[in-house]
Amino acid sequence: MTPAFDGNEVVNPEVEGDAEVAFEGALRPKSLAEFVGQRKVRGQLQLLLDAAAMQDRTPDHILLAGPPGLGKTTLAMIVAHETGRPLRMTSGPAIQHAGDLAAVLSSLVPGEVLFIDEIHRMARSAEEMLYLAMEDFRIDIMVGKGAGATSIPLDLAPFTLVGATTRSGLLPNPLRDRFGFTAHLEFYETEELVRVLHRAAALLGVEIEEESLREIASRSRGTPRIANRLLRRVRDFALVAGTDATLSAVRAALELYDVDELGLDRLDRAVMTTILQRFDGGPVGLSTLAVSVGEEAETIEAVVEPFLVRIGLISRTPRGRIATKAGWAHFGLERDSAALFGDDL
Numbered sequence: 001m002t003p004a005f006d007g008n009e010v011v012n013p014e015v016e017g018d019a020e021v022a023f024e025g026a027l028r029p030k031s032l033a034e035f036v037g038q039r040k041v042r043g044q045l046q047l048l049l050d051a052a053a054m055q056d057r058t059p060d061h062i063l064l065a066g067p068p069g070l071g072k073t074t075l076a077m078i079v080a081h082e083t084g085r086p087l088r089m090t091s092g093p094a095i096q097h098a099g100d101l102a103a104v105l106s107s108l109v110p111g112e113v114l115f116i117d118e119i120h121r122m123a124r125s126a127e128e129m130l131y132l133a134m135e136d137f138r139i140d141i142m143v144g145k146g147a148g149a150t151s152i153p154l155d156l157a158p159f160t161l162v163g164a165t166t167r168s169g170l171l172p173n174p175l176r177d178r179f180g181f182t183a184h185l186e187f188y189e190t191e192e193l194v195r196v197l198h199r200a201a202a203l204l205g206v207e208i209e210e211e212s213l214r215e216i217a218s219r220s221r222g223t224p225r226i227a228n229r230l231l232r233r234v235r236d237f238a239l240v241a242g243t244d245a246t247l248s249a250v251r252a253a254l255e256l257y258d259v260d261e262l263g264l265d266r267l268d269r270a271v272m273t274t275i276l277q278r279f280d281g282g283p284v285g286l287s288t289l290a291v292s293v294g295e296e297a298e299t300i301e302a303v304v305e306p307f308l309v310r311i312g313l314i315s316r317t318p319r320g321r322i323a324t325k326a327g328w329a330h331f332g333l334e335r336d337s338a339a340l341f342g343d344d345l
């Protein structure tokens with residue numbers, strides 16, 4: 001279900017209207033050479049694809065792990081494009097029974113790239129079927145029930161599985177072990193996002209100055225998807241205001257959309273102020289935090305936390321999340337004096 005538009009869709013990777021999806025599709029790089037950043041992963045992937053091509057076989061299965069919007073779907077598409085094979089896309093939540101997976105696997109053509117997004121959310125029974133499929137390109141189809149049940153082996157066409165997950169820790173070891181290569185995607189540096197934005201601005205025909213691109217990049221939570229969306233919001237802002245996309249237009253647009261100088265959005269700030277004020281800096285457990293801000297624990301863990309940890313505003317401890325010195329400072333608070341500020345920062 002697509003949540004209602006609340007003016008914050010620009011920085012919430014969970015919200016995707018049709019226009020946003022079409023926009024993303026148009027901006028996706030088609031080859032590894034066009035893919036910005038993630039230098040190490042690109043090199044590793046290139047080697048894997050080249051070796052498979054030299055031996056005329058399907059590339060090993062690939063697991064892509066990392067927060068939303070860093071390019072997992074894009075990389076899956078690139079694997080298909082670079083190998084010249086068709087791509088089949090599905091997602092963990094769509095595979096609720098082993099039969100759902102059997103239907104997909106049995107219809108793959110030789111060499112096809114199968115992309116399973118959110119692979120950690122697949123049904124357990126399907127996971128077990130996938131082990132055999134990944135290893136031996138074979139599945140066992142169960143026919144009948146109870147004492148009369150028999151399993152019929154079915155050979156599959158060789159395929160490359162590309163799995164994507166925001167929570168690789170949730171994948172069972174037997175599944176994780178069957179991937180020949182796991183790529184951990186990292187948040188992007190500002191300079192890399194500037195390159196992503198240059199490319200997007202050229203493709204969208206947006207005229208924008210270098211310093212404006214840099215400002216957008218530095219406030220994009222290290223995430224290309226967010227950078228591209230902010231660019232679109234800035235373009236809209238400049239269009240409606242009848243100005244160029246100058247630095248001051250960028251700042252005004254980002255202020256309008258509640259994106260602060262570090263790129264924190266409304267949910268990031270809600271999490272931070274809850275830790276700082278309601279729990280006096282923590283430690284606070286994930287589920288308590290999720291209830292307090294009215295958001296799913298999974299969203300907090302996969303979307304909000306990785307970035308707050310990366311920029312050093314919180315740290316994760318066995319007892320829960322705690323605000324760091326920098327976290328207190330960013331909100332103009334100090335631990336001892338925090339209690340004086342009440343709940344409405």
Ligand SMILES: Nc1ncnc2c1ncn2[C@@H]1O[C@H](COP(=O)(O)OP(=O)(O)OP(=O)(O)O)[C@@H](O)[C@H]1O
Pocket residue numbers: 013023024025027028029034035036037067068069070071072073074075117164196224225228
């Ligand atoms: N390295 C990159 N260079 C240029 N553009 C990128 C790069 N990575 C991602 N993008 C752009 O960011 C957008 C989001 O990327 P993508 O959908 O691949 O992310 P994702 O990791 O699959 O996210 P999710 O897990 O939420 O599906 C796309 O429009 C894509 O063009």
